[in-house]
Amino acid sequence: MTATTPVITSTVVTATTNVMRPPTLVRIGMLALALLLGSADSAVAQREARENESAITDSRVQHRSYTMRETGETIPYGLFIPSSYDPNEPSKLMVSLHGAGRQYDWLMGYAGFLNRAERDGYIVVTPLGYTRRGGYGARGDKPQDKLAEKDVMNVITLVKDEFNIDENRTYLWGHSMGGGGTYYISSRHPDLWAGLGLVAPSGGMRADYVDEDAIKHIPVLVLHGSEDATIPVERSRQSVARMKELGMEHLYVEIKGGDHSQFINQSEEVVGMLFDFFNIVAKSH
Secondary structure, three states: OEEOOOOOOOOEEEEOOOOOOOOOOOOOOOOOOOOOHHHHHHHHOOOOHHHHOOOOOOOOEEEEEEEOOOOOOEEEEEEEOOOOOOOOOOEEEEEEEOOOOOOOOHHHHOOOHHHHHHHHOEEEEEEOOOOOOOHHHOOOOOHHHHHHHHHHHHHHHHHHHHOOEEEEEEEEEEEOHHHHHHHHHHHHOHHHOOEEEEEOOOOOOOOOOOOHHHHOOOOEEEEEEOOOOOOOHHHHHHHHHHHHHHOOOEEEEEEOOOOOOHHHHOOHHHHHHHHHHHHHEEOOO
């Protein structure tokens, strides 16, 4: 897997969240079912009605659901289709994983997110991960953990079955718990992704569920606020150091003064960094 610009193996960028135009990735250098079905009932019992609540009222977001074969439950997911979508042309896909306790469509409400997806032509899907705090499978081998991962993969399959998706331009990113889920899902399904985005991620390269050999070919963007009181920035610094040791293609942007959430969800510029990165990385043919 290669990028369309020179490889960046170790870069730290500091920016403030209150500056109108902090450095973006473009200006930084142009960048250079094997489930335990018999245990499903115990997992189902842990879900609540609030798991299906949505956060976004923007009419551009489609609030969808499907019946999960493994449990018989109705599971929601969010979907955005850019107005430029042409069924005759493969489209870029961005799979987006929310943080702990958030609604399935939460990330679509980040500042400028849908505008950038529209401008840059991304289909965006936001799975629930079975529950709001499911961890996308990264937390262990309990039935509910397996269902959290399975939900993500089910939703990806649904989108690919309905829309013309470019297999060379499919991306995965997540914030907080969703970042940990990105580490896990990419390790489990490494051949799907053209690029990864890790925003103040839980877990890290040294987590026991991360398969370094499996993901070391995938370009990675890491964003973290220097003053994060929820997940210390040192965790991402250590992960980035490991990426450098492995020779991974990556970019690390540390936002000076940034907290855990608002440094991205209230900043169109930081949200834009994610799109800027994905815009220039793709699988090799």
